[in-house]
Amino acid sequence: MSSNRKRLPVGGRISREVPLDFTFDGRKLIGYRGDTLASALLANGVTLVGRSFKYHRPRGIFSAGPEEPNALVTLGIAGRREPNLPATTLELANSMDVESQNRWPSLAFDVQSVNGLLAPFLSAGFYYKTFMGPTRRAWMFYEHFIRKAAGLGRAGTGPDPDRYEVRHAFADVAIVGGGPAGLSAARAAAAAGARVALIEQDFLLGGQLLAEPSDSAAAAWLRQAEAELKGFETVVLMKRTTAFGSYDGNVIGLVEQRDPTGPKPNGEARQTVTMLRARSIVFATGAIERPMVFSNNDRPGVLLASAARTYLNRFAVLPGKKIIVATTNDGAWRTAFDYAAAGAEVTVADLRAVPPAALAAEAARLGVMIRAGTRIVDLHGGHAVRHVTLNGPEGQSSAACDLVCVSGGWSPTVHLTSHLGVKPVYRDDIGGFVPGAFPAGRLGAGAMIGAYATADAIEDGHRAGIDAAASGGKSAPVPAPAKLDLGDTATTLLREAPSVGHGKAFVDFQMDVTTRDIELAHREGYESVEHLKRYTTLGMGTDQGKTSNFPALAAMAALRNATIPETGVTTFRPPYTPVAIGALAGRAIGHHFKPIRRTPMHDWHMANGAEMLEVGLWMRPYFYRQSGHDVNEAYVAEMRNVRQAAGLMDISTLGKIDVQGPDAAIFLDRVYANGFAKLAVGRARYGVMLRDDGIVFDDGTTTRLAENRFFMTTSTAKAADVLSRLEFLLDTAWPDLRVAVTSVSDEWAAMSVAGPNSRAILNAAFPALDVSDAALSHMGLLESGWGGRALRILRLSYSGERAYEVYTGATAGEQLWSRLLEAGRPFDLKPYGVEALGALRVEKSHVAGPEIDGRTTLDDLGLGRMAGKRSGFVGDVLRRRPALRAPNRQRLVGLECIEDGKRLRGGAILFLPDEKPYGHGRGRITSVTFSPERGHYVGLALLAGDVAAEGSEVVAVYPMKAETVRARIVSPVFLDPQGERLHG
Amino acid sequence: MLRIECPCCGPRDHDEFRYGGDASVTRPAHDDPDPEAWYRYVYIRTNPAGPHREYWQHVTGCRQWLVVERDTRNHAVASVDFARKSTLRKSPA
Numbered sequence A: 001m002s003s004n005r006k007r008l009p010v011g012g013r014i015s016r017e018v019p020l021d022f023t024f025d026g027r028k029l030i031g032y033r034g035d036t037l038a039s040a041l042l043a044n045g046v047t048l049v050g051r052s053f054k055y056h057r058p059r060g061i062f063s064a065g066p067e068e069p070n071a072l073v074t075l076g077i078a079g080r081r082e083p084n085l086p087a088t089t090l091e092l093a094n095s096m097d098v099e100s101q102n103r104w105p106s107l108a109f110d111v112q113s114v115n116g117l118l119a120p121f122l123s124a125g126f127y128y129k130t131f132m133g134p135t136r137r138a139w140m141f142y143e144h145f146i147r148k149a150a151g152l153g154r155a156g157t158g159p160d161p162d163r164y165e166v167r168h169a170f171a172d173v174a175i176v177g178g179g180p181a182g183l184s185a186a187r188a189a190a191a192a193g194a195r196v197a198l199i200e201q202d203f204l205l206g207g208q209l210l211a212e213p214s215d216s217a218a219a220a221w222l223r224q225a226e227a228e229l230k231g232f233e234t235v236v237l238m239k240r241t242t243a244f245g246s247y248d249g250n251v252i253g254l255v256e257q258r259d260p261t262g263p264k265p266n267g268e269a270r271q272t273v274t275m276l277r278a279r280s281i282v283f284a285t286g287a288i289e290r291p292m293v294f295s296n297n298d299r300p301g302v303l304l305a306s307a308a309r310t311y312l313n314r315f316a317v318l319p320g321k322k323i324i325v326a327t328t329n330d331g332a333w334r335t336a337f338d339y340a341a342a343g344a345e346v347t348v349a350d351l352r353a354v355p356p357a358a359l360a361a362e363a364a365r366l367g368v369m370i371r372a373g374t375r376i377v378d379l380h381g382g383h384a385v386r387h388v389t390l391n392g393p394e395g396q397s398s399a400a401c402d403l404v405c406v407s408g409g410w411s412p413t414v415h416l417t418s419h420l421g422v423k424p425v426y427r428d429d430i431g432g433f434v435p436g437a438f439p440a441g442r443l444g445a446g447a448m449i450g451a452y453a454t455a456d457a458i459e460d461g462h463r464a465g466i467d468a469a470a471s472g473g474k475s476a477p478v479p480a481p482a483k484l485d486l487g488d489t490a491t492t493l494l495r496e497a498p499s500v501g502h503g504k505a506f507v508d509f510q511m512d513v514t515t516r517d518i519e520l521a522h523r524e525g526y527e528s529v530e531h532l533k534r535y536t537t538l539g540m541g542t543d544q545g546k547t548s549n550f551p552a553l554a555a556m557a558a559l560r561n562a563t564i565p566e567t568g569v570t571t572f573r574p575p576y577t578p579v580a581i582g583a584l585a586g587r588a589i590g591h592h593f594k595p596i597r598r599t600p601m602h603d604w605h606m607a608n609g610a611e612m613l614e615v616g617l618w619m620r621p622y623f624y625r626q627s628g629h630d631v632n633e634a635y636v637a638e639m640r641n642v643r644q645a646a647g648l649m650d651i652s653t654l655g656k657i658d659v660q661g662p663d664a665a666i667f668l669d670r671v672y673a674n675g676f677a678k679l680a681v682g683r684a685r686y687g688v689m690l691r692d693d694g695i696v697f698d699d700g701t702t703t704r705l706a707e708n709r710f711f712m713t714t715s716t717a718k719a720a721d722v723l724s725r726l727e728f729l730l731d732t733a734w735p736d737l738r739v740a741v742t743s744v745s746d747e748w749a750a751m752s753v754a755g756p757n758s759r760a761i762l763n764a765a766f767p768a769l770d771v772s773d774a775a776l777s778h779m780g781l782l783e784s785g786w787g788g789r790a791l792r793i794l795r796l797s798y799s800g801e802r803a804y805e806v807y808t809g810a811t812a813g814e815q816l817w818s819r820l821l822e823a824g825r826p827f828d829l830k831p832y833g834v835e836a837l838g839a840l841r842v843e844k845s846h847v848a849g850p851e852i853d854g855r856t857t858l859d860d861l862g863l864g865r866m867a868g869k870r871s872g873f874v875g876d877v878l879r880r881r882p883a884l885r886a887p888n889r890q891r892l893v894g895l896e897c898i899e900d901g902k903r904l905r906g907g908a909i910l911f912l913p914d915e916k917p918y919g920h921g922r923g924r925i926t927s928v929t930f931s932p933e934r935g936h937y938v939g940l941a942l943l944a945g946d947v948a949a950e951g952s953e954v955v956a957v958y959p960m961k962a963e964t965v966r967a968r969i970v971s972p973v974f975l976d977p978q979g980e981r982l983h984g
Numbered sequence B: 001m002l003r004i005e006c007p008c009c010g011p012r013d014h015d016e017f018r019y020g021g022d023a024s025v026t027r028p029a030h031d032d033p034d035p036e037a038w039y040r041y042v043y044i045r046t047n048p049a050g051p052h053r054e055y056w057q058h059v060t061g062c063r064q065w066l067v068v069e070r071d072t073r074n075h076a077v078a079s080v081d082f083a084r085k086s087t088l089r090k091s092p093a
């Protein structure tokens, strides 16, 4: 097969002096700069491009744009591999590697198309019947085969080496579509003084004008229009850019492809997503030609008529020499004329009994045969078309051909306005849906609102451009646009009803939906358009049914004997064309996916053997490798050291809030479930906050620094929520309280020194400070300084041991940390991580995130006494609801493992010993630790109150690991119930 | 793609805000013991298709809580004001 054997020697918008090498399924081929992959394949005589989704039917190229249902390919290799790309929108570039999809073992010989093995499973309603009916369980069986057999391309599994960008942009007027209407609108809006962004999905401006011969008046008009636009500094021309979605606030989502033929400077994004906000938007999105429905209408060698004309005039490809043009309207005749002029033998089969006289005269002049009142009912051929069966006034006849061009009329491209909720309305005069009333700031122009003739589209765009600019206050006088009359007057159109011979007649090519599927849906009562879609999967492909929606509607309307508007219209949703997730993510991948927060001591942890753990956005030491070779060994060693000597823990991640003002004490008294008004200056108190509905919100300690000033700490996880809630209460509930709250979380580095040796260590680190129990008792405050920096010491304990929280300015955190470690060396002070911290608090039965899970009350957690008889605080009234006090409500208990060699696990479900372990059980384990003190696993659990008597047994079931273990209910305080360690 | 004109900072993208719920409900006084009043405040919503007064906080800006009047059908924002101002206006003072 010689290279480019279907290419004409002259003409087109390709650069024959710039040949491009590419491969298709490993075969080396040559195209030219200016080609799409589709045009290059057609030029090389490649007609078979893919296999269909369900039936594995051979498919070729059907269109010349984003509506392509058949020619989906996979581009690139390894991490760059991108599946399901329409060959019709892929700009050809050097060294492109392209693969066909959904075929095995090869495109030409596909096993599944031979035996049609799965066809019975794949009829309309398969999914519905499988999932809704008694065969639901059979899905488990089918799924494996169907996923393998029916499908699209595979994405690459390696990391994508390319970069993507997301950005925001702004314009006075955005124009979607660079055809005659869009170009005219852009020129008018720019001349009126507006900043304009013109968005065109193609790599060339012009839209349907590109289907005109490259030496025509249309081409001259296009050159002038483009030159004029380039003359405006205020116009941005965005080629290779698809508007994929239209959103509130006059925002459109755009995705721009890098010029694949241009130089590739380092780091240039492969795709860029732009969220473009404009004062007004002109939709000049054109229209999409409709196929015709007949048997075997999906075979390679069937092209949309306008696409065939594009391949001839834009790409200088003559894909066939013996051509049938089947049409319902005037437009396709232009394809017939151009092909005849290029030397092809052409027959027009017009469904209308009497085609317009002017067209007939031109046909006669060019030697084009006319078959009026005639349509195709069947097509014969495998990987290429051989002949068609025509049905007309003279009865059935056969006609040999090597290319079939079809036109069932046009559908305005109303997707983007549909995204905005603008319901399309049917216009009988053009036989199509146009957008209904536009919201403010949006306009339509050209074919998308039914102005099909080029002259009308230009006029229409001009008006829309002026109006769009004017709504943003730009109304300089605009000279009239250059005229262009192609004689393509408003199309006369006959609605086509399917006519079928032998074999399947396809309505949705990509989803393999046939007329029979629609008949079945109708018979089974799925008549509304939305039901039809879901029942047959029509329009559910990556092309969103751009070519199939209208023919399906027409078919259903005929079956129901109803009009098109009675049958309905589908709702289009973003994206207009598929957008790669990578493009939407932009640079927010890898460690840029979310910000990382590091404490002031982070570098020290990294340099000193810490295994780090992500806790929300924070990086925290999980455990230190010198404590043990894995986390289980290390945390037990770290715990033991805290209980026997002393440990140092980085607690800088705690939320810290400065609460100031004359009413600060009153405010805290309302915010916390326990009282704060009487807290003495220089004392700290543990507090619990509730939500308005009475559920526990967060806990922490708050210290009274001065009469009108408090220092609040919150849990790490709730720091932002607590601050926001306090601000909410002050702004919306109690604006009369004179209080200001400020986050000081990042101002302070914080560390906890815990263990029996902690006081001696502080003494050694700060010999001048009096940290005796008399000067600094439990829950006491000491404010001082060191080396000119702030020093705040709070005697608080989370572990149950004597402990101190030590605060200093964030920039001095690491210095203070090192100083404490140094001073603590003779006292065996060692750092410990969050796993040991968690274990220590479980042993001491301090509740934390796993227990304060947004469902538990004070009483559930055994903290009811904190509120006592108080009232008037947030959540007080609704916490008294009877249901929250039901005797079988789950409440906090302690559990100890009573089977040797076994362990408890967080998340295990609790059952009574004689109960069948099925369902939700009586409760669950929330936190566990191995207790070196007790020599076995202990845990905290939430267990139904009516079965939670201390001393009785439960069974903890952990289905994920098929574990069952017996446990005894005990007091949740496993250690030092009298609190002697805290004080002694 | 909502934009809110913060009375403190000017027009900002909704990404900068935190939604705070219905602003048309009246919060009982902090010491109001009536469970009905708290129940209505916490749980009862009209969920209108149309104008809706709601709280938004400019979290990555001035941190003020705002009352935004937004049409739930098309996200058109009719008014924005400081919540503090409208609360003070409501209370008998």
Ligand SMILES: [Zn+2]
Pocket: B006, B007, B008, B009, B010, B058, B061, B062, B063, B064
């Ligand atoms: Zn603000």
